[in-house]
Every structure is written in structure tokens, then in C-alpha cells.
Amino acid sequence: MKALVQYALQKNAVEIREVARPEAGPGEVLLRVKAVGVCGSDLHQRANRQSWTVNAPVILGHEFSGVVEELGPSGCEGFHPGDRVTCETSAVICGRCLYCRTGQYQLCAGRKGFGYGVDGAMAEWVRVPVRILHSLPAAVSFEAAAMTEPACVAYHSVVLRGSPTVGDVAVVIGPGTIGLLCLKMAALAGATTCVLAGTERDAGRLEIGKRMGATHTVTTENPDWTALIQDLSEGVGADLVVDAAGVSDTFPPAMKMVRPGGTIVKVGWGREPLNATLDPIVLKTVKVQGSFSHNYPMWERVIRLMAHGALDVRPMYKTYPLSHWQEAFDAMESGENVKSVLLP
Ligand SMILES: [Zn+2]
Numbered sequence: 001m002k003a004l005v006q007y008a009l010q011k012n013a014v015e016i017r018e019v020a021r022p023e024a025g026p027g028e029v030l031l032r033v034k035a036v037g038v039c040g041s042d043l044h045q046r047a048n049r050q051s052w053t054v055n056a057p058v059i060l061g062h063e064f065s066g067v068v069e070e071l072g073p074s075g076c077e078g079f080h081p082g083d084r085v086t087c088e089t090s091a092v093i094c095g096r097c098l099y100c101r102t103g104q105y106q107l108c109a110g111r112k113g114f115g116y117g118v119d120g121a122m123a124e125w126v127r128v129p130v131r132i133l134h135s136l137p138a139a140v141s142f143e144a145a146a147m148t149e150p151a152c153v154a155y156h157s158v159v160l161r162g163s164p165t166v167g168d169v170a171v172v173i174g175p176g177t178i179g180l181l182c183l184k185m186a187a188l189a190g191a192t193t194c195v196l197a198g199t200e201r202d203a204g205r206l207e208i209g210k211r212m213g214a215t216h217t218v219t220t221e222n223p224d225w226t227a228l229i230q231d232l233s234e235g236v237g238a239d240l241v242v243d244a245a246g247v248s249d250t251f252p253p254a255m256k257m258v259r260p261g262g263t264i265v266k267v268g269w270g271r272e273p274l275n276a277t278l279d280p281i282v283l284k285t286v287k288v289q290g291s292f293s294h295n296y297p298m299w300e301r302v303i304r305l306m307a308h309g310a311l312d313v314r315p316m317y318k319t320y321p322l323s324h325w326q327e328a329f330d331a332m333e334s335g336e337n338v339k340s341v342l343l344p
């Protein structure tokens, strides 16, 4: 079968290769991949600038949907050939640690994900454990289903960790895939004022943000951008600030904008050290909350939001055949696309 393989730990060591079609083992099914999203992490791996361990050669891709083609020899009860499904990312977990035993397997130290730890879905077929499969309602397209993964990151960080409530002022910094979906989740959770912040280069993404629920957008080059949040909250500050920017520099303005007693959720990574005092956290009695990945109940909720039309991700993605993967990757790297989705 054709697959997009990272074959070495070097820059641009990614190409379409002819590889053996995988076989489903016990508790696994073979999936015919219908749609697979390109993630920022795939771009990092193409550039070999990732901070995680890549088990090369490995097939890229961890945001996907497809049709069950073959069941493994055992342990596949409840699934049938022809089923439309989407799949979580925790391909391997230990199954024995505290986190695995309490349903928080995304925190398992032995966790390995598709696309770096085990072969992913930028291929015609992928083998997946039934443990992390979810059935897709007819109303959810394969393309939209490929966005379930980032939507679950947003659901987890905003709805479960940030917990905005009706009437809140929420600010999301960073209008990438995660940021746009965080904004939508804040709106769905009841925040009345939803502000999306990005750079001037993000103009197109801020525009998409308006279609995803932003009541206001602001560029961080504007020296008064944090003052705008004060204006929008009658001088009190934001109830919730979601830092989805992927750089450390956005944390000081987050501390400035949050209201006393408010919450900052940090979902964007940032490798650089934070060259700032954390005193505002103390003075304002702010809750700072990290959020990573997702687990089973979050996926079921997000699929329901999509099936009921509450979460429409169509403004966010553009599709490409797998053979045009380079174009798809480049359009995301340049910022032209929020999300590219490959159709193998
Ligand atoms: Zn991803």
C-alpha cells in the first residue's frame, strides 16, 4: 500500500513509500483510511524539530477516520466490517498503571501515539485497537471526523479544565486549529464575550474565528490589546484565558488579562523558558491549569456535538489527495491553511 513515511531522523526525510499492508491482531481492526488531518506535529517531524522520540521509520498521521475493513482474530466484539469510525491517538498504553486503570490513559508513562510511536494513518490502511475506536453517526463526514482529535484537545482544555459559564468573558490566544476550536468550545459552554487574539499575520485565521464564535478579534501588535479585554469586561478582566499560542511569550499577557480569581488554561506548548515573574498569579489568586490530550468520554461528547450540528468544523479545513501531501503540508506551514486534510 502507499504510505507517507518518515524514514529517518533528518530534515525532510518524509516520502510516499510502498509498504506492506498491516494485519489486525487480537483486539484490533484494519481500517481503510478515508481522511487524515495534518497536525503541527507532522510538520515538526518533517523538519525533524520535534521534542518527542520518533520511532523511525514510521507512517505519519494521528487525526483520522475510516471504515472497518477486517476484524482481528479475537476481541473485536461490537465492530463489523463496513462500520464508519474514528480513532483516538493512544495506540499503546500499559493498561496497568493508576492512570490507565482510572480512564486517564493519556497520562500513562508507557503511552505511544500513532504517527511517531507506531504507524499512523497517512496510508491506505492502518491497524488500530478497538479500545479507542468510536462509531461515527451518519451526520458526521469522514473529513469532519478527522478533526475530532484537535476538537477533543479543545473540549478537554476549555470545557473540562477552564469551565467557563454562561455570561463569562473568555479570551483565546493563538488562532491555530486548537485555538479556533477552543474559542468554539468557550462559546458552546456559554461564554458571552469570546475574544480571539493573534498576530497580524493571522488575519485570515482571525476571520475564520468570527465564523467559529469569536465576538471580537484582536492583534497582539496592537499595544493596547490587553486593555481591550479590560474594556470588554467592565475593567474586571477575563474570567478565562486560554493560551493556545505555542510560544511562552503569551503567558505574561495572559496573567495581565485574567481577572482576580480567574483561570488560565495552558494548552499550547512553549519550549522557551518564561522570562517573567509569576507574581500576578499570586496577587490575583489565579488558577493556572495545564491540559494535555483527551480520553474516551471526551471523544463521545465531541462526536455528539458534530452530529447535532453544534460544532461545524467546515470553515477550518481544506482537503487534498494523499499524493499531494507536500502541498498540504506546505499550505499549513505557511499559514495559508488552518488545517489540511489528506484523503488516502
Ligand atoms: Zn494532532
Ligand SMILES: [Zn+2]
Binding pocket: 093, 094, 095, 096, 097, 098, 099, 100, 101, 105, 108, 109, 110
Ligand atoms: Zn498506563
